[in-house]
Amino acid sequence: MIQKYILSFDCGTTAVKAVLINFEGKVICNAKAEYSLIQLHPGWAEQNPEELWKAICKTSQNVITKASIKPDQIIGLIYAAPWKNIIPIDANGNVLRNSLIWMDARASAQAERLNQAAGFFVGTGQEYWPRLMWVKENEPEIWENAKVIMGLNTYFKWKTTGQIATEPSDDFFHSCNPSIQSDYDKIIHAAGLDEDLDKFPPMKLATEEVGKVTIQAAEEMGLVQGIPVFGGFGDLPAITIGTGCCQENMVHIYFGTSSWLVDIIRNREDIEAPQYFTFNSQYEGGLFALQTGCFAFDWAVEQFYHSERQILGGEVFDFVNKDIAGIPAGSDNLIATHWLNGELPPLSKNAKSVFFNVTSNHDRRHLVHAVMESICYTHRRYLEHYEKAAGKKLHSIRVVGGGAVSDLWMQMLSDVLQITVEVPESPRYTGAMGTYYCAMVGLGYIKDYNAVYDTVKIQRVFKPRNENAEIYDKLYKIYLELHPALHNLYGSINGVY
The missing domain is CATH 3.30.420.40 (ATPase, nucleotide binding domain)
Structure with missing residues (x-):
C-alpha cells in the first residue's frame, strides 16, 4: 500500500x-x-x-x-x-x-x-x-x-x-x-x-x-x-493542539523564539489574562506571552559562545548545556533579564536586558545560565497570576518547543516553578503536529481534537528539587523588583514607546 x-x-x-x-x-x-x-x-x-x-x-x-x-x-x-x-x-x-x-x-x-x-x-x-x-x-x-x-x-x-x-x-x-x-x-x-x-x-x-x-x-x-x-491557524492554536492541551481549563508552556503560557477557556471573562486569542468557534485562549524566549538564549549563545558556534553549528547548544551544567541554581546570585526587544505589560516595550550583580567571579557560563533562569522567572510570574485568577493550584504542566529539548532548562523550570514539568515526544514538532491533527479533521480521518490529549506521549518528566526552592524564591522576588526600579531610567534612555 x-x-x-x-x-x-x-x-x-x-x-x-x-x-x-x-x-x-x-x-x-x-x-x-x-x-x-x-x-x-x-x-x-x-x-x-x-x-x-x-x-x-x-x-x-x-x-x-x-x-x-x-x-x-x-x-x-x-x-x-x-x-x-x-x-x-x-x-x-x-x-x-x-x-x-x-x-x-x-x-x-x-x-x-x-x-x-x-x-x-x-x-x-x-x-x-x-x-x-x-x-x-x-x-x-x-x-x-x-x-x-x-x-x-x-x-x-x-x-x-x-x-x-x-x-x-x-x-x-x-x-x-x-x-x-x-x-x-x-x-x-x-x-x-x-x-x-x-x-x-x-x-x-x-x-x-x-x-x-x-x-x-x-x-x-x-x-x-x-x-x-x-x-490552518496561527502558531498559538497549532501548538496548543500539538500539546494535547486543547480542552477547557488545560494549560501548557511553550519555549520557542517567543514563549508563553496558555490556558483554554470558554469565554474571555473566565480569566484575566494580558492577551487572548481565538482557539476555535467554542474556545478562547488566555495568553501570558514573553516577547523574547529562546530568542534571548540564542542571543546569549551567539555573544558568549560565538567561536564554538562557528565550529559546531547547531550542536553548540549541546555544548553549552554541558558547559553550564556545573553552575548552581541562582547563578551565584546573578540575575539577568531576557527583555532584548522589550516586553508586554506589566513590563514595558522600552525595557531592555540587563545583568544585575555581576562580579569578577562570574564568567560566560553564569551569564547564559542567568538568561535561562530569567525566562523561568517570568513564567513563574505568569503561573502565579494564572493560579490566582483561576483559583486553583497546578501540580504539573506540559512544556514544548525548542527549549524543551534541554533537560537542564526543563529541570531549572521545574525548580523555579516548583511544579512537575512534563515534556512530550518531539517537542520541536508540536506546532507541526497541531496542524497535522487539523488537516486530518479536515480530511475526515479524525472527528475532532478531543482525543489528541491521550495520543500525546510524555517522554520526560522533571520534578522540582526542594533544595533549590529557597534560592529561587529569593532571586525571583528581586527579579520582580527590577522593572519597577528601572522603569524611569528606561524612559530616560529609550523614550516611551
Whole structure:
C-alpha cells in the first residue's frame, strides 16, 4: 500500500520547518530554512514576505527530496504562522511593503489615541489595530492602493491556492462570539477603520479546505497540482493542539523564539489574562506571552559562545548545556533579564536586558545560565497570576518547543516553578503536529481534537528539587523588583514607546 502524507509548515518568527507526517502521526522527515528579521529603528520589526515564501518553497522541495517520496503521495497541506502580520497587497497581486510583524511596536501614539477613543484599554503600540492606523496615517498611498491586507497564514495560502481567506485566530474583524464581535466593532470604529472593512479577508475555519495547490505553486514548491490546502491557524492554536492541551481549563508552556503560557477557556471573562486569542468557534485562549524566549538564549549563545558556534553549528547548544551544567541554581546570585526587544505589560516595550550583580567571579557560563533562569522567572510570574485568577493550584504542566529539548532548562523550570514539568515526544514538532491533527479533521480521518490529549506521549518528566526552592524564591522576588526600579531610567534612555 502506498503511504500518504500531510505536509505541514510550522512557521516561526525566524525560521520555517516543513514537516512530513504519515497517517499514524509519525514525523517522517523535516527541512528547515531561516529568514531575516528587519529592525530599522528601535521597536520596529518587519519581514519581507517574498523571502518567507521562498523559504516555504525551499523547505517543501527539500523535505520531499530527503524523504524520497513522490509529490502525489501528499494528500493535504497546511500552514501555521505567527499572528498579527500586516501585509498589504494591491489589485495586481503585488506586495506593497514589508510585513509589519507581531513584534513591531511603532504605533504607540496611535495606541494611546485608540485606547482613549474606545474607552477601554485595547493595547500598546504593538497591538494589531494601532499598527493598521500607523500604516493608514503614515503611508496613505500604500493604504489606498491596498486591495487586501493579509496576515501571514493568509498570505501563504494565497500564494499556494490563489484563494484569500483568513482563519479564526488571525481575524480581528470577525468573531463567532457575540461579546468579542461587539468589542471588535467598538475598536474598529474608534480606530477609524469602518470604511476599510473590505480590505480584510473573509474567514474560514481552520479545518475547512481553502483551495487546492495551483500549477504555479506546484512548480515552485516541488508538488503536484490539486492538493487540498486547509485553513490552518496561527502558531498559538497549532501548538496548543500539538500539546494535547486543547480542552477547557488545560494549560501548557511553550519555549520557542517567543514563549508563553496558555490556558483554554470558554469565554474571555473566565480569566484575566494580558492577551487572548481565538482557539476555535467554542474556545478562547488566555495568553501570558514573553516577547523574547529562546530568542534571548540564542542571543546569549551567539555573544558568549560565538567561536564554538562557528565550529559546531547547531550542536553548540549541546555544548553549552554541558558547559553550564556545573553552575548552581541562582547563578551565584546573578540575575539577568531576557527583555532584548522589550516586553508586554506589566513590563514595558522600552525595557531592555540587563545583568544585575555581576562580579569578577562570574564568567560566560553564569551569564547564559542567568538568561535561562530569567525566562523561568517570568513564567513563574505568569503561573502565579494564572493560579490566582483561576483559583486553583497546578501540580504539573506540559512544556514544548525548542527549549524543551534541554533537560537542564526543563529541570531549572521545574525548580523555579516548583511544579512537575512534563515534556512530550518531539517537542520541536508540536506546532507541526497541531496542524497535522487539523488537516486530518479536515480530511475526515479524525472527528475532532478531543482525543489528541491521550495520543500525546510524555517522554520526560522533571520534578522540582526542594533544595533549590529557597534560592529561587529569593532571586525571583528581586527579579520582580527590577522593572519597577528601572522603569524611569528606561524612559530616560529609550523614550516611551
